[in-house]
Amino acid sequence: MATARIVIVGAGPAGVRCAETLLAAGFKPILIDENRRDGGQIYRRQPEGFTRDYATLYGTEAAKARDLHTSFERLRGSIDYRPETLVWNLTPGQLCCVSQGRHSTVDYDALILCTGATDRLMPIEGWQLAGTYSLGGAQIALKSQAVSIGHSVVFMGSGPLLYLVASQYLKAGAKVAAVLDTSPLGKRLGALPKLLARPGLLFTGMKLLAQLYRAKIPVHLGIEPQQVLGDAASGVSGVRVSTAAGATLNVECDAVALGYHLRPETQLADLAGCRLRFDEASSQWLLATDDDGRTSVSGVYAAGDGSRIRGADAAEHAGRLVAMALLEDLHKPVNVGLRDEQRQALAVMEQFRLGLAQAFPWPSAQAKALPDAAIVCRCEMISAGELRRTVSEKGACEVNRAKAFSRVGMGRCQGRYCSQAGAEVIAAAAGVSVQQVGRQRGQAPVKPLSMLTEEVSP
């Protein structure tokens, strides 16, 4: 099968390293990416005509970003690269794609999903107000467009990205009103042994925190978010939280960057029939793969944050490793030394992932405490109370059933930003574990398609 049709979805760190490894083995993969340019979200490139250098754009990760972009430039002429193309559905052996408003199909013998992740969100009263952005979105505004999401920005949530983006805003000259972290200090101390798996990265994190303190940015740990303040017409005017000491703290701002680490984009894998498993450490459903990236479906592979949330460095290793897994399955020779190197690096990063999950836990108790009036589905303005009533009045103790009754998960974002918190609300109302209420099934189209989409013959 020297002519195996191999399709990679996603041109971030995992997809690019995967393509590079396959190309070196004599294959010419098709690399499909929804973005205009390579790099994924983490190493997203600024538009043509922008002049900031790598150090300004990517900070401590500048060398890695440059290396990935350079690698991609080297291979793009030798692979079949298809940017600005959305894979919106798949059937065994065939992808349904749309690009520039035109639908087409792409056949595959092997599929490697490097679909990445999005921010993981926990609702808070008022989070639907204009001026509340996802934490990753706040970072994209700065990195890709050189703008701040507001004149005065509160960073709220938990996870390493909270400190990274806040310090990037500070460095770029934006006003950071406060950094409000739901994780208490004790959790971090407890996670130190695991985080020491990557001492360099741990040190980088501590440096970021030190920069914020040095700039006298108010940093509060162990807070409980209460409300994003403001009104429907003009948007955000502040946030209200309870501090670890139990006091009420109001912070004035016109923008909030909100996020609790990441959730994987698993819709395509789900549509392909790949098994998912509940990951206790991060309390969410992840793709079930072997250590090299084979899913439960023959011919379908996965790497990067779309598979396991281990970050960009791990995604590069996982991209190479998944390519080697495929080569092995195609009975092609693989460089065993190189493969073992990737495996060893990933084992260390898995330790670190567990440390992060422990240090910055997903605040499931917040969902239980969410007032009935708080909006869970910001697309269609469906409240926690409405969702709870589907449990108490209609007996919907499973996520997809509750979705059918309440429409939570059915709006524009298709559950990306409400479904995990929604599951927590349902589980708390039903008095069962979040694992028991299941997960929202992937549905095609995985993103909204225009009615104007044209079909073209292949």
Add this chain to the structure above:
Amino acid sequence: MKGRFVRLAEQGRPTVKLQVDGAPIEALQGDTLMVALLTQGTALRQSEFDAGRRAGFCLMGACQDCWVWTHSGERLRACSNEVREGLDILTTQPEAIWPLHG
């Protein structure tokens, strides 16, 4: 407050003229529609489900909160479409509104 977004760098780019709801605005080459609109205003559109104004959320093409429209009815994701000279944008959906909570 003139705009929601604040430019921090890269301000030396050539300007691009476009129209938003019939009024001319000036943006910079390479701006997304979202940045063009939100550096001079505070919202992108009206929520179909309540009185709230909306200004986008994820900036990575995942939430679909930032849809704007062309006169011909084409829907554009403001976070992932760049400004073009002469573009004529509507921030109100040219079709009927479908309030579920009205």
